Amino acid sequence: MAARAFPGRSYPNDIAFLSGRLRPEVLDRATAVSDRLGVCAHEVLLARGCISQQAYYAALAKAVGADFMPLLPIAWPVQPFVGRSPAEAARLGLMVVAAPDRLVIATAPRGRQVGTLVATLQDRPGAADRIVVTTPQALLDAVLACGASELVEAARRGNGRLPADRSAVRLPALVGPAVMLAVVLLLLVAMLAPAIFPPLAALAAALFLGVIGIRLTAVALAGVPVPSAREQPLPDGKLPVYTLLVPLYREEEVVEGLIAALLDLDYPPERLDIKLLVEADDPGTQARLRTLRLPTHVEIVTLPDRRPKTKPKALNVGLALARGSLVAIFDAEDLPDRDQLRRAAARFAAAPPELACLQASLTVYNWHESWLSRQFGIEYAALFDVLLPALVRLRLPMPLGGTSNHFRIAALREAGAWDAYNVTEDADLGLRLARCGYSCGVLASSTREEAPIDFGVWLRQRTRWMKGWMQTYLVSMRRPDRLWRELGTWRFLAIQAIFGGVVASALVHPLATALLLCHVAAGNVFDATDLAGSTIGGLCAAGLAAGYLSGFALGLAGLAKRPAMARLAADLAALPVYWLLMSLAAYRALWQLWRTPHHWEKTRHGLSRCAAGRVLRPASQARPRCSEPSPGPWRRRSRPGPRHSGRAEC
Template sequence: MPLQRDAAAARTNILGTSHSPHNVPAWDGSRERGDLDHAVNSLRRSHPELSAGEAAWRWQKWTLALLPPACLAAALIALDQLIFALAALLVLPFFCVVALRTAALWHTAFGSKSHTAEQDIETHPVELPRYTLLVPLYDEAGIVRDLVSALSAIDYPAERLQILLILEETDTATRRAVTETPLPDHVSIVVVPDGKPRTKPRALNYALRRATGDLVVVYDAEDVPEPDQLRRASRLIAASPHLGCVQARLNVLNAEENWLTRQFAIEYTVLFDCLLPTLQRLALPVPLGGTSNHFPRAVLEEVGGWDPFNVTEDADLGIRLARSGSTVKVLTSTTWEEAPATFRTWLKQRTRWLKGWMQTYLVHMRNPVRTARDLGWLQFFGLQVLMGGVILSALVHPWFYAVMAAELAFGPLSAPHHHTLSDAVKVIGLTNLVLGYVSGVALGCVAVAGRGRQRLAISALLMPVYWLLVSLAAYRALFQLAFTPYIWEKTQHRPRAAFTTTNRPSA
């Protein structure tokens, strides 16, 4: 699976045309076609069981197809017994989600903050490796200048830095904006030929063949990474031989813009400042965020790069790294982004994320025994809790309200002959629900307080309302998974001058 190539020759191919405008490489038709085929089909050919090119295997399709009519038939025959069975099945996964949040709350509120993984190696300087920044852009003409400004602020020697702006052949507006923007000499343009699926991971795979860095990082077009992030990530990778990725923390610039951005900011802070570091401490699989992932290029190539058919290629890659025996560490450096400020934009983004998590879960559960063997049983259990729990909770959450409303309107839905077991399941289920709310809200408050954003804590009380919107996106994702699994709903971004940025507290 690893790609063997001459790094010097690759550098000549990419950067040897620096005399031409914006370092655009000369056209090489045969190479372009070969790289495009590799970008789309390499993983599917070498490891078809790890590719979402086939949305689900036959037994999964039959299970998903038969489950709804089976539940409907059971509801018509014995609704009370169906409710009892479902409640009993959901007790354990929901309890585990609550337990994970509680562990994250404990580590965040009471864990030692005086020592981090990076501090172990900060006193051991190493030679700075060559770094390649992969920056995919699609329909981002309005923020090209902001992007160039953010990349120019990175504190890393230009002679050891390769920045590839990855553009789609059909995106003429962004290509025009890039050509009209002055670029540093170490910035090059990669134009991805048109093809299907038109996804971010396809573009990343295409550009990876042109990378010359020992380390590779992915940034999105709207990202503002802290200037020393590359230096800190490279030190951490150099000190950790089994490290497959360093994930920087993500947070949002426009947290105070409206209710939706406040909820998004709380959610992001909880995920990247609390949950992912807890997964790291517990040695559980870490699903990556879509940006600020720092990889040793050799490791990235060995696991097959990104899956072009998975619309959350980051989470999938995190699981594949875990299956290969590589670890992921969270870096206490922040990359700042724009939170979606309108419901339409938010819904499209969240639908894509949840659809990708569903794709990822289906891929890695095609052969559960093999996945468990690759991960080990503890990490396999963690996969069920995290990925399975997130998907399940998003789909099931609104039904708690539906059942409660029905019971208030029509009386108890269970049969008149109660027994101790059914009462116990009901009590445990309600306890899980309450603890889920309490732990989620408490973790949100502690997380934003750690960022110096105490004003956001009051908004954490409305997180259950936000979770209902997540459930709407989950059902939309489920529909798309069935009918349009590879459609990529683009998140629209605005120039930073178009919205008021908040003060950026320290990480």
């Protein structure tokens, strides 16, 4: 980038016009940091709060002789996006607006586009008469308002890459419940009359044994490290641009703590692209965000009020606007490890391109707050520290968690991104990536989040999860032959246990328990004179015992990975009760699959007493101003104590 000389100094032309507005030492440091990171100097100034976005672009407009418009009047007619889609227009920072007296080009340049604009227009009087400079946030708002229909339509189709036969959009209203009920009835018949229907009984036994076998295999592999490429920390200048997508809906109670946690990540802010995805009908969260002083690399994406109103639709809109080569998903209540992005970037750099996703471990910070949160904590420990690493070792498709997923954007887009109509978009995407030939791995980093402490909140969340797993299984089994060819025999059979077996187990569990209790009450469980009754009772008892024992073993293996939670081992005794509650959620999900297949039940956050301790410091003060004395914004302040010492524990 060309430089302009000033008395005693020479600055890149994207900041040279700020001489006199900012102190020379600030411009000097910005230039030095930009050289080290391989970014533009103005990106350093904006990301580190040395100048506001509005002040910088107003100065840029004056320097090139253009008008500055902090807000684009979207009531003006807007021409096609210079032959491009709305998402491309937002990324390019360019759109055509029909002003009352003439057509103007509204521009909000980023990166090297700024230097190009300055070099082109600064010494050409009159050349900027038809150019209006605005801020990136203002241009983004205008693009979202004018291109809402096109953006939402693309999001519904996985940004144009998701075939309809791999989406839950065409799941007929009665097919899903009918199939699931048929499975339950067949399994029930197999239990009631194993001698009459031996093939069916064998199929049921194989299905449940598959679930138990995967659990026990995971326990056996718990002490074996997951093979991965050796991580070599990347220098700041080699770090890729990282997009963070954060879907928010009615999260005004926790959003400030979220912003503080994101701004505290150990990653150069110049290489961050944080997009807060907010629904148009959520004025509370929008108002709360407007009260915060957000740095320029944090953008608010106001999503059009169009159906389906789901998290995956929001993520697809955000993905279309993403500027990074890597993308991570975080939820409103998340507290990721500070070095999580650096570790993920290093893993991706060392791994082959077939590695499309890394799943960080999820844990809960309020696990001791209630009986439900304790069971939830055990479940997360078993899933993220034992089961998922085992699936990676066995090279099986991984049902991803809903947050702290890190993706290569190119692979994510090729796989069709998220299914906007699937309410567990994470599990569905993990299976779809495997079908496209990609693999997923686990990341040795944790993200803490809030566990439900209220039964109603827990039931709604679990219902949504169960409904999504039903959707995922039914969609993937539309063409079993194709699924078999794409995954191979071993992984195809594993899918039957991972998805079909888990859902079927939840539906059959209360029936098997009731049958066993009836036979116990009748006293014929081990009665040699009643062969049929003793066989049925024995099968129910054996199946339940095997299921509980494998669940206990998995839970203990998970708690062993998290020593701070070791005292929850006694709570495993309540596992049968917790599983019955999961069965209740499964039947509620079956009903919703029939009545409201695409309805997204919102999980409310901020109910925990620990939620108030999530805020590191007010988000408006999360990054120091340039006017502060050393270390200022140019050097991260040292933090005493262990990695999470700055985050309050409950």
